[in-house]
Amino acid sequence: MSPFEKxxxxxxxxxxxxxxxxxxxxxxxxxxxxxxxxxSTPVLLGLAIGIYGLAQAALQFxxxxxxxxxxxxxxxxxxxxxxxxxxxxxxxxHNIWGIILARLLQGAGAVSSVLLATAGDLTGEQHRTxxxxxxxxxxxxxxxxxxxLGPVFYxxxxxxxxxxxxxxxxxxxxxxxxxxxxxxxxxxxxxxxTWRDALRIFRYPPVLTASVGIFILQMVLGASFVVLSPELxxxxxxxxxxxxxxxxPVMLLSVAGMLYPVIHAERHKQHGQMLxxxxxxxxxxxxxxxxxxxxxxxxxxxxxxxFTGYNVxxxxxxxxxxxxxxxxxxxxxxxxxxxxxxxxxxxxxxVGGWGLGMAGEQGVFYLLAAVGLLLALQSWNGKRVALLxxxxxxxxxxxx
Numbered sequence: 001m002s003p004f005e006k007x008x009x010x011x012x013x014x015x016x017x018x019x020x021x022x023x024x025x026x027x028x029x030x031x032x033x034x035x036x037x038x039x040s041t042p043v044l045l046g047l048a049i050g051i052y053g054l055a056q057a058a059l060q061f062x063x064x065x066x067x068x069x070x071x072x073x074x075x076x077x078x079x080x081x082x083x084x085x086x087x088x089x090x091x092x093x094h095n096i097w098g099i100i101l102a103r104l105l106q107g108a109g110a111v112s113s114v115l116l117a118t119a120g121d122l123t124g125e126q127h128r129t130x131x132x133x134x135x136x137x138x139x140x141x142x143x144x145x146x147x148x149l150g151p152v153f154y155x156x157x158x159x160x161x162x163x164x165x166x167x168x169x170x171x172x173x174x175x176x177x178x179x180x181x182x183x184x185x186x187x188x189x190x191x192x193x194t195w196r197d198a199l200r201i202f203r204y205p206p207v208l209t210a211s212v213g214i215f216i217l218q219m220v221l222g223a224s225f226v227v228l229s230p231e232l233x234x235x236x237x238x239x240x241x242x243x244x245x246x247x248x249p250v251m252l253l254s255v256a257g258m259l260y261p262v263i264h265a266e267r268h269k270q271h272g273q274m275l276x277x278x279x280x281x282x283x284x285x286x287x288x289x290x291x292x293x294x295x296x297x298x299x300x301x302x303x304x305x306x307f308t309g310y311n312v313x314x315x316x317x318x319x320x321x322x323x324x325x326x327x328x329x330x331x332x333x334x335x336x337x338x339x340x341x342x343x344x345x346x347x348x349x350x351v352g353g354w355g356l357g358m359a360g361e362q363g364v365f366y367l368l369a370a371v372g373l374l375l376a377l378q379s380w381n382g383k384r385v386a387l388l389x390x391x392x393x394x395x396x397x398x399x400x
Contacts, residue, residue, distance in 0.1 A: 008122035009131045011176035012115055013138040015076070018173035019083060020139055022166030023052065023106065024146025026090075029154040029162055030099075036159075038095035048100045053346050055107025060338035064113035072118045073177050076111050080173050083109030087167035091160045102163070109170075113338035116318050118181070130266060131319075141251060148248070207333045210317050213275070214337055215344040216375045217313050220282055220368055222348020227361045228303065231289065235296040250300060254307035261312045271316050272379055278316070279376025281309025283369040290365030306368075313375065 030049055037045075067075040086105025093099050115135075123131045153162045232238075232246045265274040285306025292298035318337065355364040 002124075005123045005127055005131070008181055009119065009134050011181035012119050012131075013135050014176050015080075015111075015115060015173045016135055017138045017142045018169040019080070019109075019111075020142040021146050021149075022083070022087065022169040024143050025150035025153065025162050025166060027146065027150065029150045029159060036094075037099060040096040044096045044100065048096060048103050050346070051100060052103045052107035053342050055104050056110045056112070057339050057342035057346065059108055059110035060113045060342065061336055063110050064117060064333070064336075064338070067114040067117055072114055072121065073181070075114050076118070076177055077174065079109040079111035079114065080170055080177075081109075082106075084167050084170035087163050087170055090163035091167065106166075110338070112341070116338065117333075119318075122181070127266075130262065130315075141255070143247075143251070206320075207336055210320050211337050211340040213313070213317050213375065213378060215340040215347070216371060216378065217310065217317065218341050218344030219348035219351060220371050220375070221310060222345040223352030223355065223364060223368055223371075224286075224306070224348075227352065227356060227364045228289075231293060231299055231361055232296075232303070235294055235299045246300065250303045250307060253304045254311050257304065257308035258311035258315060262315050265316055271320055275313055275316055275379035276376045278309040278313035279372050279374070279379055281305050281312070282372030282375065283309075284372075285309060286365045286368035286372055290362045290369065293362050293365065309372065 027049070030045070063075055063079060083106050086102045086108070089105060090099055090102030093102055119131050119135065150162060153165050157164075236246060238245070261274045261277060265271045285302045285304070285308075288302030288305065289299050292302070351367070352364055355367045359366075
């Protein structure tokens, strides 16, 4: 990458990490304050946890389109300030409805689509998958750190302290927009004309293909967290508070494992083949964990294979989506993509919970293996993959 591209990727990765770390720290500790929050019930507590994802899904497309019309950095600042406001509200709330509203506002800062579009604007096509891989790897590490640090800050100052740290991280995420991320060159500042123009992106096959792929991928991830943490705790005979000690090496090894497939895809233009590989890796890892549940090393190795497949696909899919659109469409396309991403996480949680009730932990792992094969089969369709990569596809998109 050029120094310009490295600077852009580093700044965008920092924004992703700071924002997602603030959110991930809350996940393991929200339920711990259930008895202290006035008016709390199990249903309302579940709403407080899940409403963030629904707000994200609902607003990704509008934020993406707004960034096409008003500029990336303006929309990023607006979204991050909403996130900070929600975090501050959570810090001063002592009833469940205040926490629900705080989580809603945190989710309303739905800037993931804008960050993806900005990465597409500031990196060349030959380096775009590497840029997405760097961002995807940083999110995985933010998840592990959040799971580890959330209980630490909760022990020091309770839920209020965790929300305050999230607000501080949101403020820190603004810094790269001021100094770190280069300005988008003026010759790229094209703007989509109307909302009707933006809505046409829903009918654009390359964007829809990538969006279906990310929906399947995130559904796998959402369902996996229903069973993976309890399985690791059971297999290793450790308390739940120590599960991060297993997640950290698993995530780091899986990030290292994705490097060769991503570089191979870029060098030989074999993105479709590597997506097939990622689906097969997800299926193999899930099958290993299901067949050998209760045995630590097989489960740990299966988790590394599983997350390697996940990380490969999470790097390639947004790159393919980005290169299939013009700069003027990129925010709207990223909005559709991110909408399906967060809907996939929500659907994965529901499917994982249903599978756990119907067939137990092993049944969920077998279900994950089947969904991994579904991703591989979807990626096997060579014509649709080729359409994502053909330069003519971008020109066709302008006429749709």
